[in-house]
Amino acid sequence: MWFYIAIFVFLAFSNGVSTDVPDCPGPFNPPNNISTKVVYPVSNDTVTFPTGYNCVYQINVPQGWSSYVVVTAIPSSNLTNSPILQVIDFNQNVESFQYVRFEKFYFIAPGGRIKLSTQTTNVTFLFSVQWYSNLTVYQPTFLNVSASDTQPVTVDLSTVNCHVTAETRASAVTIPLDSIYTIEDQRSTLRSIFIFDGPNENTTCLGSAYQLFNSNRQFVSTGKTLTVVQLQPSTYYSSSILLIQDFENTKEIGQYRGVGSLGDLPIVMDASKQSSAFSTYSFGGLSSDCLVNITGTGTLDVYYGGKTESKSNLIASYSESSNGLNLPQKIRGVVRTYALTGGIATVQIVPNSVCGLLKHNVAGFITSREYKTNLTLRYSEDRQSYYSDGPFNYTLNIQNVDLSQNKSLSLSIYNNHTGVVNFVYNSSNPPSLNTVVSGVGNEMEVIYSSPYSNSKKGGFYIDFTATKVEKSAAKYFDFIVICAILWIGLF
């Protein structure tokens, strides 16, 4: 009985070894029928590779073709020292992993490599390759960028195939965005976008949108044109974008990154040698950045749009002397670019809502979404609310406002829900510019309305301060407030 069990165990074990550990095979080439997915080591089954196993799997891709590779490598115990898996693409870019489950990669000609090194663990390993005899199926769109643009072109990366023509050279930066999709899905979508240095996909490939994101630099065309292609199969797991602008505006920038859901916060910017920049993006200007902290040296210029030589879209500039004094500051626009020159600084931005709750004295500004952008954003009401922790003296000083086409701007300050200040301006009742309006309360609202939601809006810019009012003085202000209400009531 024990003898038979021993034989059985022996057979099972030896059988396992012989089938479970395939030899390290030669290069993988497209099958005759390219609709067939090639799977290694065996179709539909995971195989455990033993410790000390090393193999480099070469995937060949003919010129003009692409391949879609899905890899799973699960170690029986997670190693922390060196990677069990490396994926090396056509331009020798290496990604290293300790653990992957159905991770997706895209190779173009001449191909790529998958390197398995099990080291001191057993690894369950499997990959599949699907070849495509052309790079893309989408009809391309054509985009132009020019040095005089203040607003970069944004390309949605879920379905993209475009040809860019620049006035000088084209610059591209990836901005990964917060999304309902997982980081893994977004990562694989960014891997599927390839950027070519020329008018079509037969030119030199600069790399994928994912490599661009990780490079902390711009991809720049050598000539006037750039081609962006999404490889097959299509994925829709991303709301990330590619920022495209004329290199004339960005040529001073060394480090340049897109900040979104994959970004590290706070952001360390090194402009000791060359300017350093980062951009964020909000579809339609619907959400804002809240700039909460700047520490370090140098000058941080903040643009609504891209960095420009003319600085016509510069919205704020901060230097050491202004560090931390008047923040947080709400930053609007669709694309926002933060460019540091001459120093090393750490910049922290957080979501919108933090800027709406005042805890300390602030001095800054309030703008509409499109101010200085010349964009036509479709909305009929842009409402911004601020709340304070106790009574604050709010001051508003309108510098600029477009009230054409029956647009209006209303400023309200409330104290415990009681109106303290309420002004509504329109073209027949315009505000006096450069005049301070103030009131003590714990809530303020600025509403910019337009009866024609799709009209072009010049927007507004208001200098804004909020100063905490001492508790001992609060009673006195109540009196002022009542007088103010009565006084407003007389009109």
Ligand SMILES: *[C@@H]1O[C@H](CO)[C@@H](O)[C@H](O)[C@H]1NC(C)=O
């Ligand atoms: C090619 O492979 C696909 C799927 O594997 C199959 O449906 C098709 O019939 C094959 N074509 C030929 C010509 O063998």
Ligand SMILES: *[C@@H]1O[C@H](CO)[C@@H](O)[C@H](O)[C@H]1NC(C)=O
């Ligand atoms: C592969 O496995 C799936 C489910 O795991 C099954 O539906 C399918 O029929 C299998 N295919 C082959 C070729 O064994």
Ligand SMILES: *[C@@H]1O[C@H](CO)[C@@H](O)[C@H](O)[C@H]1NC(C)=O
């Ligand atoms: C290894 O790490 C992965 C992901 O980090 C985790 O899902 C898995 O459970 C870990 N495996 C072991 C054996 O700890």
Ligand SMILES: *[C@@H]1O[C@H](CO)[C@@H](O)[C@H](O)[C@H]1NC(C)=O
């Ligand atoms: C690897 O698998 C073998 C056979 O199943 C087992 O004997 C060994 O202990 C495993 N090694 C590790 C490091 O898990």
Ligand SMILES: *[C@@H]1O[C@H](CO)[C@@H](O)[C@H](O)[C@H]1NC(C)=O
């Ligand atoms: C490109 O490949 C897709 C399928 O992968 C196919 O449907 C399409 O017809 C091909 N386009 C060209 C121009 O060959």
Ligand SMILES: *[C@@H]1O[C@H](CO)[C@@H](O)[C@H](O)[C@H]1NC(C)=O
């Ligand atoms: C881009 O510019 C070219 C010529 O400079 C022009 O023919 C084309 O219409 C422009 N395309 C777009 C989308 O503006």
Ligand SMILES: *[C@@H]1O[C@H](CO)[C@@H](O)[C@H](O)[C@H]1NC(C)=O
């Ligand atoms: C790229 O090169 C291939 C093969 O030389 C050719 O068939 C294809 O038309 C070229 N594509 C473009 C867009 O020029």
Ligand SMILES: *[C@@H]1O[C@H](CO)[C@@H](O)[C@H](O)[C@H]1NC(C)=O
């Ligand atoms: C700003 O950052 C510095 C350094 O990280 C930190 O010491 C300081 O507390 C921060 N200030 C605010 C207001 O978050």
Ligand SMILES: *[C@@H]1O[C@H](CO)[C@@H](O)[C@H](O)[C@H]1NC(C)=O
């Ligand atoms: C603003 O955009 C309009 C088109 O919507 C254009 O005609 C105008 O020249 C632009 N103005 C500036 C200053 O760029």
Ligand SMILES: *[C@@H]1O[C@H](CO)[C@@H](O)[C@H](O)[C@H]1NC(C)=O
């Ligand atoms: C608002 O009311 C609370 C009590 O309800 C009071 O403590 C506070 O001082 C009031 N705020 C102001 C600005 O008067």
Ligand SMILES: *[C@@H]1O[C@H](CO)[C@@H](O)[C@H](O)[C@H]1NC(C)=O
């Ligand atoms: C609020 O600030 C304004 C501007 O500095 C000032 O004129 C006004 O007296 C202040 N109001 C109160 C109640 O302190």
Ligand SMILES: *[C@@H]1O[C@H](CO)[C@@H](O)[C@H](O)[C@H]1NC(C)=O
């Ligand atoms: C503004 O509104 C008034 C009254 O509703 C209307 O008569 C006028 O035509 C409007 N003006 C514009 C420019 O739309």
